[in-house]
Amino acid sequence: MIEAKGLEKVFKIKGKRGNGAAEAGDPRDEGKVFRALRGVSFRCDKGMVLGLVGPNGAGKTTTLRILSTALTPTKGGIIIDGEDYSLFPNEIRRRIGFLSGTTGLYPRLTAKEMVQYFGRLHGMESKHLNRRMDELFERFGMLDYVNERNDKLSTGMKQKVNIVRTLVHDPSIFIFDEPTTGLDIMSVGVFLDFLSESKHQNKTIIFSTHSLHEVETLCDQVVIINRGISSFAGTSAMLKQETGETALERAFARRIRQDEEMEGAA
Amino acid sequence: MNMIPTIVMKELTEITRDRKTLFFMLALPTFVMPLLFYGVFTIAKKMAVKERDRVLKVAIIGEGDMGALRALYADSTQFELVENVKEANVRAMIREESLDAALMVPDSFHQNLQDGFQVEVPVQFTGASQIDMVFRRVSEPLEGYSETLRRQRLEALGVAFSLKQQGVIEPLVAKQDSLASSRERYGEQMGAFLPYVFIIFTFFGAIYPASDLGAGEKERITLETLLLSPVNRLQLVLGKYIVVALAGVVSAVLSILSTSVSMVYFVKTLEGGKVKELTSFLSAIDTMDFLQIGLLILPLAAIFAAVLLSISIYAKSYKESQTYLMPVQYMVLVPVILSTLPGMKLSYQTALIPLLNVSLASKEIIKGTIDPLQYVLIFLSTLAFALIGIVFCTKWFQREDVLFRN
Numbered sequence: 001m002i003e004a005k006g007l008e009k010v011f012k013i014k015g016k017r018g019n020g021a022a023e024a025g026d027p028r029d030e031g032k033v034f035r036a037l038r039g040v041s042f043r044c045d046k047g048m049v050l051g052l053v054g055p056n057g058a059g060k061t062t063t064l065r066i067l068s069t070a071l072t073p074t075k076g077g078i079i080i081d082g083e084d085y086s087l088f089p090n091e092i093r094r095r096i097g098f099l100s101g102t103t104g105l106y107p108r109l110t111a112k113e114m115v116q117y118f119g120r121l122h123g124m125e126s127k128h129l130n131r132r133m134d135e136l137f138e139r140f141g142m143l144d145y146v147n148e149r150n151d152k153l154s155t156g157m158k159q160k161v162n163i164v165r166t167l168v169h170d171p172s173i174f175i176f177d178e179p180t181t182g183l184d185i186m187s188v189g190v191f192l193d194f195l196s197e198s199k200h201q202n203k204t205i206i207f208s209t210h211s212l213h214e215v216e217t218l219c220d221q222v223v224i225i226n227r228g229i230s231s232f233a234g235t236s237a238m239l240k241q242e243t244g245e246t247a248l249e250r251a252f253a254r255r256i257r258q259d260e261e262m263e264g265a266a
Numbered sequence: 267m268n269m270i271p272t273i274v275m276k277e278l279t280e281i282t283r284d285r286k287t288l289f290f291m292l293a294l295p296t297f298v299m300p301l302l303f304y305g306v307f308t309i310a311k312k313m314a315v316k317e318r319d320r321v322l323k324v325a326i327i328g329e330g331d332m333g334a335l336r337a338l339y340a341d342s343t344q345f346e347l348v349e350n351v352k353e354a355n356v357r358a359m360i361r362e363e364s365l366d367a368a369l370m371v372p373d374s375f376h377q378n379l380q381d382g383f384q385v386e387v388p389v390q391f392t393g394a395s396q397i398d399m400v401f402r403r404v405s406e407p408l409e410g411y412s413e414t415l416r417r418q419r420l421e422a423l424g425v426a427f428s429l430k431q432q433g434v435i436e437p438l439v440a441k442q443d444s445l446a447s448s449r450e451r452y453g454e455q456m457g458a459f460l461p462y463v464f465i466i467f468t469f470f471g472a473i474y475p476a477s478d479l480g481a482g483e484k485e486r487i488t489l490e491t492l493l494l495s496p497v498n499r500l501q502l503v504l505g506k507y508i509v510v511a512l513a514g515v516v517s518a519v520l521s522i523l524s525t526s527v528s529m530v531y532f533v534k535t536l537e538g539g540k541v542k543e544l545t546s547f548l549s550a551i552d553t554m555d556f557l558q559i560g561l562l563i564l565p566l567a568a569i570f571a572a573v574l575l576s577i578s579i580y581a582k583s584y585k586e587s588q589t590y591l592m593p594v595q596y597m598v599l600v601p602v603i604l605s606t607l608p609g610m611k612l613s614y615q616t617a618l619i620p621l622l623n624v625s626l627a628s629k630e631i632i633k634g635t636i637d638p639l640q641y642v643l644i645f646l647s648t649l650a651f652a653l654i655g656i657v658f659c660t661k662w663f664q665r666e667d668v669l670f671r672n
Contacts, residue, residue, distance in 0.1 A: 012667070068494050071666055093496040104487035108283040109276070120272045121495035149283075165491070 001045050001081050002067065002173050002204055008075035009037040009062050009228075027263060028228050036062045037073070038228040044204050044221065046172075049195070051219035052208040055256060059228040060208040064177045067206065068098045080173070094122065097171035101181035103162055107151035111142065111161045114150060115168050122169035129168070136164045140190075159187040163194050174198055176207035180214070192218070212248045224255055231259045269497045273505025277479055281509065287474040291513045295467040295521035303528035307535075317399045323364070324404060325351040328371030335371065338407035345404075360392055367391040367404045382419060452547040453633030456529070458606045460559075460632060461625035463525050464518045468563055469598050471517020472510050472570045473591060479506040480578025481587035489669065503660045507571050514567035519560065526556075551632060558631045558641065562624045565648035569620060570598075572655020576662050582671050601625060612636075617643045620651050 011034045028035040037059045044050040052060050065071040067078060069089035077086040085092045106114055112133065119129040137146050140160045145153060150161060166174070176195075180188045195218060198205060209215060215222055216236050224232040224239075232239060232255055236248050243258075245251035281287045324339050325348045326332050339345040348365055359365040370388040372378075378385045387408060391400040420431045444451070483489035492502065533544045573594065581587035598621065604610060605625035612626040623644040630636040662668050 014667075065490075065670075070490055070493055071670070090496040090498070093494055096494070098491065098494050100490075102487050103491055106276075106280060106488060107486065108280045113276075113279065117272070117276045118491070118495060121269055121492075121497050123267050123496065 001043065001079075002206065003043040003079040004040055004063065004067060004076070004230075005079055006076040007037050007040040007063060007066055007073050008035070009059075009066060009071065010035050010074045026227060036228055037066070037076075040076070040225060040228070040230045042221075042223045042230055042233050044206050046204050047199065047202040048220045049199050049205040049207070049218050050221045050223060051215040052206060052223050052225060053210070053212065053215060053252065054208075054225035058225045060225050061177055062228075063225060064098075064175050064206070064208055067092075068096055068175045069093055094169070095171055096173045096175055097166035097169070098175045098177075099162055099166045099179055100177035101179050101183055105150040105153075105158055105161055105165075108149060110147050110149055111153065111157075111164075112137075112146040114161060115164050118165050119168045124169060132168055132170070133164075136167055140164060155184055156187040156190055159183060159190055163191065171203075173204040174206070176205070178208055178210065180209065180211065212252060216248050224252065224259075226256055226259045227263070229259075231255065269501045270505045270508070273497075273502060274508050277475075277506060277509040278512075281475045281478060281513065284474070284478065287478065287513070290474050291471045291517045292520065295471065295517045296524050299463065299521060299525040300528045300531075303532045307532060311535075314399075318403075321346050322366040322400060322403060323348050325349075325356065325359075325365055325368040326371060327351060327353050327356060327368050328375065329373050332371065334411070335369065338411055342407065345407075356390055360390060366400050369404070369408075379415065447634075448543045449547050449550045450633045450635060452544060453629065453635075456547075457629030457632030460522070460525065461602055461605060461628045463521050464559070464563060464628070465566065465598065465602055465621065465625060467521035468514040468518040468567050469570050469574075469595065472514035472567065472574050475513040476510045476571065476574035476578045477581075477584050477587040477591070479510060480575055481581040481584050482578075484581070485583045493669065499663045500660050503575070503656070503663045507575055507656060507659065510575055511564075511567040511571035514570050515563055518563045518567065522556065522559065550634065555631050555634070558636065559628050561645065562627060562648070565645060565652050566621070566624050568652030569648065569655055572652060572659045576655070576659045579659070579662055580668050580671070605629065612640055614640065614643065618647045620648055624648065 013032055013034055028038065040059065040063050042050065052063065054060050062071065066073045069078075069092050072089075073086070077084045078092060079085070080092060080095060105111075106117075109117070115133055115136070116129065119133065124132070137143050140163065142157070142160055142164065145157055150158065153161065179191055183191065192214075195205065195207075199218075220235070222232065222234065222236050222239055223230050232242075234242075236251075239255065240246060240248065240251045243251040243254040245254055281291075321343070322345050324345050326335055326339070336347065340347050348359075351359065351365065351368065353370075356365065356368045356370075360368065368390045370390060372385065372387070375385055375387075389401055389404050389408075391404070393401065416435075417428075417431065420426075420434060425431050425434050483492060493499075530548060533548060574591065577590045577594065578587045581590055601619065601621035602625050605622055610616070610622075610626065612623070612630050616626055617623045617640045627636060627641060627644050630640075
């Protein structure tokens, strides 16, 4: 289980105005600082898939970066299995596997060397690591190219290397930031198969996406993040019911509008 | 858990598979000095020989009987006398290279010589080329003729013996008797040259690995994944840092070895009286001296690695990193150039200035006059700067605004 509790993140703005995320009239833009997150809370239990959705620049990536410990929250905490681990990032890192659609590979390493490197960085012993790699390479049908350099691989093959790199230390929590963005159909397929398999293995999965179709078919729970606030947490059915819409796309758009109207009125 | 060896091994594997890094780290320091010494000096030597041996086209311009002067050039195989050249055409002919030189003999030439005066004979030539031997070669016969006239005049004055003649011309001569050994004298020149080589190659050798290990991680979008591994930032920095510094050291050591071999080869190909002195100078530099210089490379590479890695991790991309590194390259050259200025000596003050101290110390080591205390001070102060650099680099690696600038 992983829980985000009242996450807030403030970025100082240097030099040129704005960070590219702020639209005109964005209440988070306070001149010298930008309040990227103003209170994001949600909880994802074991065996659940939580979809993080929201417009561009809403704060999805910042939220996931805080959950994965790449960024430190200005306020709020990260609870894993009931314990607050905010001050122990390495403990969180041991438990999570992070992947995004744009995550790169070391081009001059082979697929095997790449996975091996991250396995070692996670403190895995050689014997255990080799066994785990053999198992994963076979499962993902990669045996033919594990000794090829990453820069020689196709996009789909690279995505598999990245998935195995995420899995090698057997994390219990997966964090995916727009994992299907920029991927071709075959690579998207590889990822979605992996996601369903992980769900069946009782893993905790949080992912951000722009595809509401993915949300509807894969997620047990949806969290809408808009202008740095988690404005909705529930199932897609609940979102449709609350907004009175039958299509998820329309329900999502209506919810965003409602949030902005409420904030404008306040 | 100590992850530094894992990080070092991975980074080494990567950089040794990168052609650009291999070129700057191994090929350039190994081959540039031999190419410079062998190539440039061989070409220069060949050009000098060609210039020395070619037949020069000379014209003698002036009124009256030029018999004696003409004979000086007409009888020599080194010259070809060009006849009937008008004074007005001389400049144009020299410019278009149909003439190498012209002796502009004054009207009163014979009369003044007969009267025992000194006569100036202007020699016109281009004089724009670096290897221009025209004036020297054309004036040689004149000097010979002048010597004959001098002897005749002195004999006419009753000074017959050549030794006595020398005494009349130069009654007193100051003779140099320097206390500096040939090692000190040549060390001052050669020792000023060596730091250029190894300081620059330490820097160049480290540039590409530094860009690759910092900005390269951002550009390939691998940095975030790396930062999410349960390894503390100091270990991440140290792993990368060791590889960048090592690349600088390898490059510097190769450059020193190739320069030394090239220098020995160069001295062996030289002709003339200075060969013996140069050979004794080179043979006086022993392994211990090289070790002393080699030890100075370690903290030097450590400083460069910290600076380069900090810049690289700040940059958003490989290209941006290269842009930031351009002015740093010039900053590295400044202390090296300063060390060659007259009067710039190694002291307890200059021993504390990074780069300048290493540059001055290597000169003293080559000269064989290094003060052991100053050497230790240089080593310690450079090491202190390197440690400050590592601390800065680690702090830089922990700042979100640096790591996620893009």
